[in-house]
Amino acid sequence: MGSMDAQASPCNNTSDPLCYEEASGSLAVIIIPSLLAMSTVVVLTGLLCALGRRRKASPQRPHLPTCYTNHGQECVSISPAAPWEIQEDWALEGLEFCETGRYGPVCRGTLRREDVTTAVLVETLRGCYNPTMAEEFVDWILFHGAVCKHQNVVRMLCCQTQRIPMYIVLESCIPGNLLQYLWSLRNRDVESLDSLQHFSERSVYLVAKQVAAGLDYLLSEHRLVHGYVAARNVLIGSGLSVKVSGLGLAFEARQCQTGKQANWRAADVPVKWQSPEQMMKQPTTDRSDVFSFGIVLYELITLGSPPYPDLEAQCVLTQLHKSYRMKRPNNCGVPLYDLMKYCWMWNFKDRPTFSAIIKLLESYMYLADNKDLCILEDIDISDYSRRAGVRL
Template sequence: MEVQARCSNSSSGPACYEEASDSVAVVVIPTVLVISSVVVVSLIFCSILRKRRISPLSFIGSSVQNTNKGQHCSSLGAVPLIPCGVREALHPWEMPAEWDVDGVELLCTGSYGPVCGGWLTREGRSAAVVVKALRDPASPSEEREFAEWILFHAKVCNNKSERLVRMLCCQAQRLPMYLVLEAHSPGNLLHFLWGLREKDSDKGPLHVSERSVFLLATQVAEGLDYLLTEHRVVHGYVAARNILIGPDLSARVSGLGTAFAEHQTDRTTRERPVEVPLKWLAPERITNQPAFHRSDVWSFGILLYELITSGSPPYPELEPQSVLPHLQSSYRMEQPEGCGAPLYNLMKYCWMWSFKDRPTFSAIIKLLGSTLDLAATEALPSQGLIDAAQYNKIAGIHPHLWQLSPDSPIKHESSAC
């Protein structure tokens, strides 16, 4: 009232205006400062959250919840206990904050933790991926081993070969740790072969011939040859279930869990990989002798049998434990229907008892190329539908290798589980 009276009685308009302005400023300026501070603090907080964001966090948490009876991740964002050298080597592969994984679905529980399918969005584009995460809680030794497992993929699956499944990114700087691999459609080669047995199937091209088998086998041999020549790595589990198939019958070798285990241990170890069914193993591996690169060649011959028979189990007339005695007696599988002499001769070449007598993968690639024109172009003979439970029994496959969700839109390599 004093200000108003003074202003009304004074003839000095500017002085009155200045006094009123000062009064308003006392109220407005602090308010603006408070609001600005709140905005700045909010932006900083959001920035911190964004930097700490773990893209697949929600699905990894739900996966752990599903597999560990309601237990939620208790160490999210914590720094894993891994060697500094490994951490630094994986830093270039760390998943950028602007990338995102959504549409995630639990496929199975692997040896390290949940294995999920989803869609990776980067630079405005989405692609199907498989995310393999470390379980929570995990011990320091498990964290170190998982980090080394990721680093193994970074060294081997680094986009230098189009015949191997590609690693896209990972998270190793904080928990949960995970590895992101590309996915393919139709996906798992064995499931694809089974789909060919269904009339009017939409799971793949219906016209798959012996020539198609030659082309697929060549791609797989190239991937296995790359593993050996570039990284001195023995795959250890060559089988249709460990091959991914994409558009136009393109093939990529996957399922490197056994290769990593072999790579980590002494090369003179005599323990055979227990997760690999006996019917896919070379005789020296069945008898716990050291693994040689031509042990993979024997298994490659079994893969040829799977291809030409649209996914039939090998040695269907034999129990798994009776395979070795028959092999020692020079028994070999008979020539399948629809299999020409050149392809069958290659199978028998791969199944030579002494690993020294088997061909190298470089020689196999040349043999497949030189006999390609002799391969039949007619569709493979029709086969009956496969019953998965019966297949597992005949093939000697442990059921845990087939814990894929039957409704999953992404069919992937099951051996990773």
């Protein structure tokens, strides 16, 4: 029995080093995990206390409004464009429907701010049943707020995103659309004209310079290509002041840069306003806008005639490749026509930049005729639509 006890309890002798070593190992198994557990509790407690203090110190994020469908179903929660929200003492007056836009009805009217009234266009989001469309509409608002800060680009005045209907209010001009203004100048009694209706070749230079300035701003300040440069996408106001509008394709490009998708379609640009590279579905550049700007010069000097009047839309690319260019219009001086042809160079690298175009317009302006342009032929809308290849 004694020998068996000695074998079963080898560590009764605490002076034995082997016995001390084994006892220490047993204590380590107990103490070390306990210390690790205690330190973990202390660290977690400290983190939770710090987070609690941070939450208490920082202001609470304001509750974002939720918009609902007509049936009361929640569809999307949207962050408002707070800096541009319409103020309580502002009022939209005299709204009249003018067209259906990408997002819904577009109306003309006036914005009253205290005793000041401004002509405006109001683009409204059609209901709120589509969260993706609602989010894109807010991006459209923020795009205008960030980009449109030039006197020759249409600006946003305010918006509404915190309640239904959501809308964006853009500044407008009187008389308004440049193409329709050019049509109004046809077949007129020159002796009874008011100051706004005096429109000469020199006026073409003044208007063109402002269009070029707006497009140059979009490129130089925001690296944006307009994509649909045409007289119908320009607004004209008193004193022949001009603002570039129709920024849907520029917005789409910005959305792509930020990894988002927009539903604007480049295919909506009529062929006769496209550059050769656009017609061939190649990437567009600022020089693509320059080609289209040459078409705008043609529209201006012809008081809104359709481009390539002798060609069907499907034949334009082939003829351009064969070096065909529109002939010099009546009332068009040689310097202005040379600028058109410069813009219409086949290779986009051979076309001028907008900054160069502005300088050319300034240097040629003194050569421009100041006699009122007059074309006796009225515009037939259906005939124009057919020859221009556009739907009006």
